[in-house]
Amino acid sequence: MENTGKVKYKNLFYKMLRIRMVEEEIAQRYSQKKMRCPTHLSIGQEAVAVAVGENLFATDFAVSSHRAHAHYLAKGGNLSALIAEIYGKATGCAGGYGGSMHLSDLTVGFVASTAIVANTVPLGVGLSFSQVLKKQNAITCIFIGDAAIEEGVFYESLNFAVLKKLPVLFICENNLYSVNTPLHLRQPIERPIFKLAHGIGAKAEQFDGNDIVSMFDTVSKVIKDLRNQGGPWFLEFHTYRYKVHCGPEDDLNYNARPKEEIDYWLARDPVSLLQSKLLELSFLSLKEIDSYKQKIQEEINKAFDFAENSLFPSINDKYKFQYIDNNLEWLHSVLNPQKEVYTIE
Amino acid sequence: MENTGKVKYKNLFYKMLRIRMVEEEIAQRYSQKKMRCPTHLSIGQEAVAVAVGENLFATDFAVSSHRAHAHYLAKGGNLSALIAEIYGKATGCAGGYGGSMHLSDLTVGFVASTAIVANTVPLGVGLSFSQVLKKQNAITCIFIGDAAIEEGVFYESLNFAVLKKLPVLFICENNLYSVNTPLHLRQPIERPIFKLAHGIGAKAEQFDGNDIVSMFDTVSKVIKDLRNQGGPWFLEFHTYRYKVHCGPEDDLNYNARPKEEIDYWLARDPVSLLQSKLLELSFLSLKEIDSYKQKIQEEINKAFDFAENSLFPSINDKYKFQYIDNNLEWLHSVLNPQKEVYTIE
Amino acid sequence: MSNIKFINLVNAALKKAMQLDKSVLCYGLGMNDPTRIFGASEGLVEEFGEERVFDMPTSENAMTGVGIGLAINGFRPVFSHARLDFILLAMDQIINNAAKWNTMFAGAMSVPITIRLLVGRGWGQGPTHCQSLQANFAHIPGLKVVMPSFPEDVYGLLLSSIFDNNPVIFIEHRWLHNIVCDTNPYDFVPLGKARTVVNGSDITVVSMSYMTIEALHAIKFLQERGVNCDLIDLRTVKPIDWETIYKSINRTGKLLVLDTGFEFCSIASEIISKVSMDCFNNLNIAPRRLAMPDVSVPTSYILANSLYTYSENIASEICKMLKVDIDTQPLKNKRDNFPRDTPGDWFEGPF
Amino acid sequence: MSNIKFINLVNAALKKAMQLDKSVLCYGLGMNDPTRIFGASEGLVEEFGEERVFDMPTSENAMTGVGIGLAINGFRPVFSHARLDFILLAMDQIINNAAKWNTMFAGAMSVPITIRLLVGRGWGQGPTHCQSLQANFAHIPGLKVVMPSFPEDVYGLLLSSIFDNNPVIFIEHRWLHNIVCDTNPYDFVPLGKARTVVNGSDITVVSMSYMTIEALHAIKFLQERGVNCDLIDLRTVKPIDWETIYKSINRTGKLLVLDTGFEFCSIASEIISKVSMDCFNNLNIAPRRLAMPDVSVPTSYILANSLYTYSENIASEICKMLKVDIDTQPLKNKRDNFPRDTPGDWFEGPF
Ligand SMILES: Cc1ncc(C[n+]2csc(CCOP(=O)(O)OP(=O)(O)O)c2C)c(N)n1
Numbered sequence A, B: 001m002e003n004t005g006k007v008k009y010k011n012l013f014y015k016m017l018r019i020r021m022v023e024e025e026i027a028q029r030y031s032q033k034k035m036r037c038p039t040h041l042s043i044g045q046e047a048v049a050v051a052v053g054e055n056l057f058a059t060d061f062a063v064s065s066h067r068a069h070a071h072y073l074a075k076g077g078n079l080s081a082l083i084a085e086i087y088g089k090a091t092g093c094a095g096g097y098g099g100s101m102h103l104s105d106l107t108v109g110f111v112a113s114t115a116i117v118a119n120t121v122p123l124g125v126g127l128s129f130s131q132v133l134k135k136q137n138a139i140t141c142i143f144i145g146d147a148a149i150e151e152g153v154f155y156e157s158l159n160f161a162v163l164k165k166l167p168v169l170f171i172c173e174n175n176l177y178s179v180n181t182p183l184h185l186r187q188p189i190e191r192p193i194f195k196l197a198h199g200i201g202a203k204a205e206q207f208d209g210n211d212i213v214s215m216f217d218t219v220s221k222v223i224k225d226l227r228n229q230g231g232p233w234f235l236e237f238h239t240y241r242y243k244v245h246c247g248p249e250d251d252l253n254y255n256a257r258p259k260e261e262i263d264y265w266l267a268r269d270p271v272s273l274l275q276s277k278l279l280e281l282s283f284l285s286l287k288e289i290d291s292y293k294q295k296i297q298e299e300i301n302k303a304f305d306f307a308e309n310s311l312f313p314s315i316n317d318k319y320k321f322q323y324i325d326n327n328l329e330w331l332h333s334v335l336n337p338q339k340e341v342y343t344i345e
Numbered sequence C, D: 001m002s003n004i005k006f007i008n009l010v011n012a013a014l015k016k017a018m019q020l021d022k023s024v025l026c027y028g029l030g031m032n033d034p035t036r037i038f039g040a041s042e043g044l045v046e047e048f049g050e051e052r053v054f055d056m057p058t059s060e061n062a063m064t065g066v067g068i069g070l071a072i073n074g075f076r077p078v079f080s081h082a083r084l085d086f087i088l089l090a091m092d093q094i095i096n097n098a099a100k101w102n103t104m105f106a107g108a109m110s111v112p113i114t115i116r117l118l119v120g121r122g123w124g125q126g127p128t129h130c131q132s133l134q135a136n137f138a139h140i141p142g143l144k145v146v147m148p149s150f151p152e153d154v155y156g157l158l159l160s161s162i163f164d165n166n167p168v169i170f171i172e173h174r175w176l177h178n179i180v181c182d183t184n185p186y187d188f189v190p191l192g193k194a195r196t197v198v199n200g201s202d203i204t205v206v207s208m209s210y211m212t213i214e215a216l217h218a219i220k221f222l223q224e225r226g227v228n229c230d231l232i233d234l235r236t237v238k239p240i241d242w243e244t245i246y247k248s249i250n251r252t253g254k255l256l257v258l259d260t261g262f263e264f265c266s267i268a269s270e271i272i273s274k275v276s277m278d279c280f281n282n283l284n285i286a287p288r289r290l291a292m293p294d295v296s297v298p299t300s301y302i303l304a305n306s307l308y309t310y311s312e313n314i315a316s317e318i319c320k321m322l323k324v325d326i327d328t329q330p331l332k333n334k335r336d337n338f339p340r341d342t343p344g345d346w347f348e349g350p351f
């Protein structure tokens, strides 16, 4: 890492640390039972979100899945609105209607995350298609897990993206598990996921998802290529989750997962890896880290205060979104029954 | 082709000719309006069905799609029952309930064809899995078109077959069209279908689907490998359909399809190709061909007579298959509420 | 004007929508092929180009999601399927995404997609090419479900569906496609409003889609014999125009509901149950329904025919309910002039 | 015996089925993981091995088809899903294949697959993790749909489902899983037979699944105050045991139907419409239903709670129908002892 990387990597470190601290705060406060919705934490997987998010503009789109906090934040999503959403408050990023699994911040292009495995995948491809049709010079990112690629809709969507050469980036965080089911019970492990995607016709690459230094520049290049040459691109990131699939508890239980596996990954924690490197190179001091933490903690406290102090949605609004009203008077007025003539060829 | 091939190829020729003549008879009689169901003919694609069918035993299973007459016949399905089925008669292979798109002859292992693109694919994989679980030494064949591979369920099914190394053979007849839509509007053509299947993890190969001499021995070898080493295997056969997607009319209309394409394929008609070769090598005489045709025509006439003379299913049976009855008295009698003890660990 | 058929008016509505608004897109299997989905997409690609009018891979599920993505970013896609049965592959996208998007994100995004589904019937369509599953869509909050019956309405209904901001399931019965229009068909028709086709005070008949055509035959026949029915064509089966139905019931006191779908948990069930709950005191005989019985439809036309409701069945049912004695044999005879597995002479394919 | 919970009895039924018949297989996501799908598959893989008890890729559609293939060749697969909502990906396999196979091939093959679907509720499940879509399955000819309410029934119902030769959709409400059994739960229970839970002559209450539990609270409360309800728990919602319902109606003349699903085109609609058609003269007041309103269920518990039916709503509705004046506040207060987005103390996850 050269000196020129100093600012860049300190910034990346800050962002990863921030996501880590937000999620740890959620984990810690979850037992208060005020966040009453299924919540999937990405602790251990922060580097991927940040590496990708850093290369995006607000005009780019992103969609994600049940485990979306990191993607939302890395794309620039509003923190207070995230926390308020998990609290079920009207000030949440989805007005409290969505919860942790349904995040959206349209001001920064984070379109949506949803709770059904892989079902934002075609939606993301559609968004990317819309960008092409509208000649918007932008890309769409689709964040998925290793299980999402097992759904047929992933394959159908990628086939369509390849057919139309759409500027869409698939980011697959392979954390080796779907809930508690290890990869080898779901996929032939002699067939890497990124190679599968390549076989379907995407440009594809794999990365160490925990060592941001090792992959950041290549990710940047890929995204540039996507903008200039079109896509789709499929990136597989090898990474690991520390918490239980859903909820705040730790899941590094040697009965459920192989000891060597846990030890391997714990030694390669993405935040620690980068921190050590930055300390080693004296790009960062312990004091600076402390000040980062303090600053972030203040932001987090504010976000939680905001969430706690916000109002719940009104019960009177429970039918508010049954349908979107729309007035078609304009259509009525432009239709002129007398003037239309249909010619049959 | 060596002399030893004589009997073999004459047999193959007879079978291809038989399928061709059956379908031409259907096409010719269709306008009588007695065959009142959507009917998809395989004229031009006979070599594939025969090349595969010849390597199967009755204990092997096969499933297919809307265009299944050839597969049914090549697997040994009863001809009279096929014609009667298209006529909607009670003596049909599905009692008249199925029609041309729902064929079955369990006595020869032709389990089923259905009318929804790709929806027998997972079923075939399930059948193959059942063979493994039952330690039945047999394989399952899944006949699909080039469009079926666009359905996510194909991909999911193949992934599972690869995961479990199931003895299942995918036979993809790539006839370049889905209804009237050419391949390049549906798939990236720089990505051959068999390579896609390979990328998903199957053993895969492509063949000239019209020249049975060029591929028969390799197909035999593949099927032996499947029996001995397990699978899945995916075979793509390049071939061409002459009739409209559905119905008896010709579809070699230069407005709808490129002239060079039509000319190329017409010059490579599978029945003519083999016939010329056999004549050339004097393995077969014109007289023999005539006698084949006569014999086949007699069989066909009988089958149509059978169909015409058969009764329709009884209207009284319209609710007969609403549910399958089953008597669970045996279950009632084995359950002994007093004796059961459930221990919670 | 008298040559214009239902399917031509579908085509005209698509054209009009695309002319009115550049955000309208049309796609589906065979969209630009020589047959143009029975004529629905005739001339579209020529006028609007391949970016707005396109064919697709046989990937119903993903292509529904693609439509949703397009809709979220400002397009109004119209996605057409030659058979309703194929869309069962896309129920996750329709139910878990399209139908819920508006609520799930508190109104921040709308999904103005229209999904055209054609219901097959006859000529041995078989069990998986003839399903009229409007009830499965109508059951889901957030979807609108439209089922035109008359050529006079289809143009207006399709335009209102395309420009509605909610996802709309637009179900066309294949047997309607060749019906010729005999009044001006280019008017605006709002969603959610039924049409009273015939006025009468003896009984209320509520119907939808192709069943309305059969009903009309029956009701005209009965009219000539002194029985007067109110015939309400729903047009939109979700949400339902309860007001029109209730008003009629409160006049007639009698209800017969016709449905193209399977009877169990059907639109007909919903109507009969709502009327029984809300107009109980005004009903003076037991309501009835005629719908597809609870059994898969076999392919053999002999069996299939026996499961469908024809005009004579409707007339008989009405007579039974009203306790009048009218011989419906003439209706039956008239129908037997052409095969019962076709709507007329034109239906031997394309299917 | 008093420690045995509903979920333990699901587990016991699976075990029993696998012991009785080697052709019974169990599979689903997380089948053999440490949590064993909330305990449903506890001990199975240990006793029956990985060939008969297996996990799978996240491929709901193909894995349904795989199950159908297994069933055709002689197996009885039980396919489990942690949420009903996930099966929407497999509607093509269920509706176009499993449901129709028997008819489509004139009885030559049967598809004895059982699909276990869990319905979520509360703790912010959100719109796509709480759907109770029994109506969408019940609408389809060829499927049976079973919805146990009591631990006393679930063992017998699940065994009868597994050994039924038709495809069975077996829907378990997650809020039932921890209910403790207090009578012998190991008896045979046939499909298609309802259970009269409470006898009373003032009104017929027809219910299913978790709603029966709420109903029971309401009905016991009213009983103490002199109102006597007939409570019928459907157990099988398709086919429905009409005889038991009609008999009750003909005694009480009044009907309230409770449904865990969305109201429009629901099982409740079907029951009210059938009763209105077939028992019209015996109904003496308008029938009523309490079901999920026609709107997606938001995640925030404040909003979600407001859409569900609680025992006090049932009690109030009955009082209104019977025109009796009973204060239901005590029921409400009792319920407020624990959070309304949980069935009791145990529900903070796993979900
Ligand atoms: C269609 C569907 N099937 C199953 C589930 C249950 N489920 C929720 S998350 C999940 C695992 C997803 O694993 P992966 O894609 O690897 O993401 P990760 O949780 O590891 O981030 C599953 C199976 C679901 N939500 N949707």
Ligand SMILES: Cc1ncc(C[n+]2csc(CCOP(=O)(O)OP(=O)(O)O)c2C)c(N)n1
Residues within 6 Å of the ligand: B066, B067, B115, B116, B117, B144, B145, B146, B147, B148, B149, B175, B177, B178, B179, B245, C029, C058, C060, C086, C089
């Ligand atoms: C799910 C689904 N979508 C669409 C259709 C309509 N359809 C019937 S056959 C067919 C084309 C299939 O093409 P292919 O798989 O290449 O087989 P071919 O007809 O060429 O033999 C289509 C699209 C269908 N039956 N099912």
Ligand SMILES: [Mg+2]
Residues within 6 Å of the ligand: A145, A146, A147, A173, A174, A175, A176, A177, A178, A179
């Ligand atoms: Mg994972």
Ligand SMILES: [Mg+2]
Residues within 6 Å of the ligand: B145, B146, B147, B173, B174, B175, B176, B177, B178, B179
């Ligand atoms: Mg083809």
